[in-house]
Amino acid sequence: MSILIKNGRVVTACDDYRADIFVHDSTVTLIGKDLVLDADRVIDAAGKLVIPGGVDPHTHLELPFGSTSTSDTFETGTRAAAFGGTTCIIDFAVQFKGVSTLEALDTWHEKAAGKTAIDYGFHMIITDMPDHRVPEMRRLSDEGVTSYKLFMAYPGAFLSDDGTIFRAMRKAGEDGTLVCMHAENGIVIDELIKIALAEGHIAPKYHALTRPTRLEAEGTHRALAIAEVARAPVYIVHLSALDSLKELRDARARGVMAHAETCPQYLLLDETAYDAPGFEGAKYVLTPPLREKWNQEELWRGLRNGDLNVISTDHCPFCLKEQKEIGKDDFSKIPNGGPGVENRMSLIYHHGVGKGRISLNRFVELTSTAPAKIFGLFPKKGTIAVGSDADIVIFDPDHEETISVHNARTHHMNIDYSAYEGFRVKGFTETVISRGKVIIDKGDYVGRAGDGMFIKRGPYGGAHAGLRDGV
Ligand code: URP
Ligand code: ZN
Ligand code: ZN
Numbered sequence: 464m465s466i467l468i469k470n471g472r473v474v475t476a477c478d479d480y481r482a483d484i485f486v487h488d489s490t491v492t493l494i495g496k497d498l499v500l501d502a503d504r505v506i507d508a509a510g511k512l513v514i515p516g517g518v519d520p521h522t523h524l525e526l527p528f529g530s531t532s533t534s535d536t537f538e539t540g541t542r543a544a545a546f547g548g549t550t551c552i553i554d555f556a557v558q559f560k561g562v563s564t565l566e567a568l569d570t571w572h573e574k575a576a577g578k579t580a581i582d583y584g585f586h587m588i589i590t591d592m593p594d595h596r597v598p599e600m601r602r603l604s605d606e607g608v609t610s611y612k613l614f615m616a617y618p619g620a621f622l623s624d625d626g627t628i629f630r631a632m633r634k635a636g637e638d639g640t641l642v643c644m645h646a647e648n649g650i651v652i653d654e655l656i657k658i659a660l661a662e663g664h665i666a667p668k669y670h671a672l673t674r675p676t677r678l679e680a681e682g683t684h685r686a687l688a689i690a691e692v693a694r695a696p697v698y699i700v701h702l703s704a705l706d707s708l709k710e711l712r713d714a715r716a717r718g719v720m721a722h723a724e725t726c727p728q729y730l731l732l733d734e735t736a737y738d739a740p741g742f743e744g745a746k747y748v749l750t751p752p753l754r755e756k757w758n759q760e761e762l763w764r765g766l767r768n769g770d771l772n773v774i775s776t777d778h779c780p781f782c783l784k785e786q787k788e789i790g791k792d793d794f795s796k797i798p799n800g801g802p803g804v805e806n807r808m809s810l811i812y813h814h815g816v817g818k819g820r821i822s823l824n825r826f827v828e829l830t831s832t833a834p835a836k837i838f839g840l841f842p843k844k845g846t847i848a849v850g851s852d853a854d855i856v857i858f859d860p861d862h863e864e865t866i867s868v869h870n871a872r873t874h875h876m877n878i879d880y881s882a883y884e885g886f887r888v889k890g891f892t893e894t895v896i897s898r899g900k901v902i903i904d905k906g907d908y909v910g911r912a913g914d915g916m917f918i919k920r921g922p923y924g925g926a927h928a929g930l931r932d933g934v
Contacts, residue, residue, distance in 0.1 A: 464488060464503050464899060471508030471857065475515060475846050476828035484513065486853040489899040494849060504901065506894060508857050514827050515846050516550025516581075516854030516897065517808050520834040521700060521724065521775030524554050525574050528798045531789065534780045535877045538912045540804060541579040543875040544778075545902050545910065547805035548892035550581045550854035551844050551918065553834075555612055557588040564589065564599045568608060572917065579915030580908075581897050582854070584840070586610045586643060590620075592627050600634045607919025609839045610641040612700065615682040616649030616750065629689050636695030639922035641837070643698045646682030646707065647674065647751060656795045667744035668737035669794045671752035679751050680706035687714035687721055696720035696927050698837065701777050703729040703751040705761040712770055720927035722837055724773035725762050727803055727810045728753065728882060745787040746880050748797040749779065763820045766829060772837065772925075774811055774829045778804035780878040801882045805875055806866055808858070810883065812890035839921035853899040862891035872906060 466486040473482050473494070485493040485500055493500070524540040526533040535543065537554075544552055556571035558564045564587050571585055587603055589611045600611065613628050614621035623631070628642070635642045655673035664672075683699055687710060690697035702708060702723045715721050728749065733756040737744040747753055765771040779800025781787050790797030803810075811830060815821040821829070835845025843852050866873045866888060868881040895903035902910030922928070 466853070466896065466899070466901070467498060467500055467502035467505045468508050468513060468855065468857070469505060471511050471513035473513045473847055474823050474827055476824055476832035479824065484847065484855065486855070486896065486899050489853060491847060491849055491851050491853050494847070506857065511893065512858040512860055513847065514856050514858055515831045516844070516856050516895065517548050518551045518831045518834040518840060518844055519544060519549045519776050519778070519804055519807060520553040520773065520838050521726070521777045522552045522554045522804055523779040523800060526555065526557070526779065528781070528800070529789070529796070531781065531786050531798055533800065534782050534786065535778070537575040537578040538580070539875070539877040540778065541581045541583065541915055542908060543805040545580045545895050545897065546875045546892065546908065548808040548856040548858060548895060549804060550856070550895060550897045551583065551840065552581065552804070553584045553586055553838055555588050556585045556608070558590050560591045564596070564603055568603065568606060575917065577913045580902060580910050580912065581915040582918050583915055584608070584838070584918045584920050586612050588612045588621065589631055590623065592623070592631050594630070597630060597634050600631065600640065601638055604638055604640050604922070607917070609920045609922055610643055610698070611635065612643040612645065614645040614649070615686065616645055616647040616652060618649050618653055622649050625685070625689060628686070629693055632690050632693035632695040632697065636693055639928070641696055641698055641923040641925070642690070643700050644686040646679060646686045646699055648678040648681045651678055660793065660795065665793050667742065667748050667794050667797060670748045670797065671734050671737055674750065674752050676704040676706040676754060679704060680710050683707040683710040687711065687719050690721065691719045696722065696923055696925060699723040701726055701729070701751060702771065704754045704758045708761060708765050708770060720930065722772045722925055724775045725766070725771050726775055726777045727807055728801060730759055730762055731810060731814060732882065733759065742788070742791060745790065745797050746783055746882060747801060748787065748790070748794065748799055749777070749801040750799045767821055767825065773834045774807065775834065776803040776807050778802055780876055782879045784879055802876050802878045803882055806873065806883055809864070809888040809891055810886065812858070813888040817889055837923065837925040839924050840918065841924055853896050855896040856892055857894040858890065859893045860890050862893065863887065863889045864891050
């Protein structure tokens with residue numbers, strides 16, 4: 464199978480030029496001006512942007528959470544991602560306490576194999592890492608799982624103590640892998656939750672009121688300090704507020720090998736969402752919670768100047784009906800998380816590039832190249848270059864849509880609401896090629912479950928790769 468993409472404006476993290484791209488089987492084999500070649504399919508991309516497929520390094524498909532699971536399966540979630548111009552996700556496998564991480568990996572392989580529309584990798588959520596399990600981390604990396612997530616929140620479920628965090632970071636530093644941190648002081652948060660409930664506060668907005676930015680900043684500070692002493696790189700997930708961003712800046716200035724992502728919800732939604740009538744605020748019960756609006760421009764500034772490296776979604780969907788409703792009488796029981804994997808590229812293009820907050824190259828870098836580099840997928844993923852996987856999005860910068868659960872062009876996620884209901888976006892994914900196969904053709908899904916495959920990732924490849932010994 465060969466595809467010739469003609470007349471497009473090719474944009475990568477560092478290039479911007481008009482060229483034709485020839486794809487043979489699964490890879491890009493030629494890029495040039497006015498290519499004249501026989502191809503099975505010719506796509507005219509005149510007037511369109513030709514960009515690397517999005518890489519979303521933070522999704523939760525089929526994630527067990529209390530008595531329920533996220534509502535998108537590996538099939539529905541990756542199909543929705545494809546509609547939105549994302550061609551690779553890194554999802555989170557979970558090690559439950561007392562279980563080997565290798566067993567957990569097998570379980571997640573069973574969930575995903577043969578089901579996905581696009582390629583995928585796994586991080587491993589570590590909840591239990593006594594000394595005798597530490598060698599499993601090397602075995603995971605041999606299996607292509609080269610990053611781990613540890614939690615400072617959710618005591619009794621996911622929380623790791625600081626000793627566990629230090630052990631995991633030290634080992635990751637030695638192996639050239641990467642620890643991702645959920646940085647929030649979950650112990651103090653639990654105390655605040657107990658106080659709120661004792662005072663009879665059960666509404667969704669208390670989720671936000673019991674998770675102040677200072678406790679995220681404290682977790683961020685601690686994660687960065689532990690990484691510094693462990694001499695390991697660290698990646699702060701879902702950073703939501705200026706307080707934490709300041710900690711990141713300070714740590715980087717003293718040489719800590721730190722990366723951080725933020726997500727569209729922290730850039731575009733704010734705490735007033737919890738004032739929605741009735742139980743509607745539960746749609747926004749995600750962790751960290753939405754913050755005061757003024758934080759948003761600080762995060763955009765951080766994205767522009769390089770303090771923040773990646774925009775992921777933390778796609779973690781639970782339907783309002785029956786799932787979020789588990790916490791109707793107690794906000795602390797509302798499953799935490801929200802949807803977004805389908806909307807990231809359009810939202811960030813519109814509010815970032817369209818509003819002059821970030822350049823087009825930076826848009827590609829934040830949504831594709833940087834996560835591919837940091838998480839060991841580059842240059843297979845994250846760019847358009849000869850030899851790279853043909854994960855290519857033909858993106859129409861003029862196509863406008865209103866995001867809505869009722870708009871069949873913007874909502875393929877298996878969830879009964881949109882977090883971005885009514886958001887107008889200019890800039891929309893038209894055609895998606897995933898490893899050389901057209902899977903979205905002018906807005907129609909033409910792929911099938913099983914087109915995607917598990918990608919064994921390489922070692923940590925961020926800015927500090929190879930610098931651990933202080934070079
Ligand atoms: O609310 C969220 N983000 N749920 C998913 C789990 C996590 O902490 O990323
Ligand atoms: Zn988290
Ligand atoms: Zn998450």
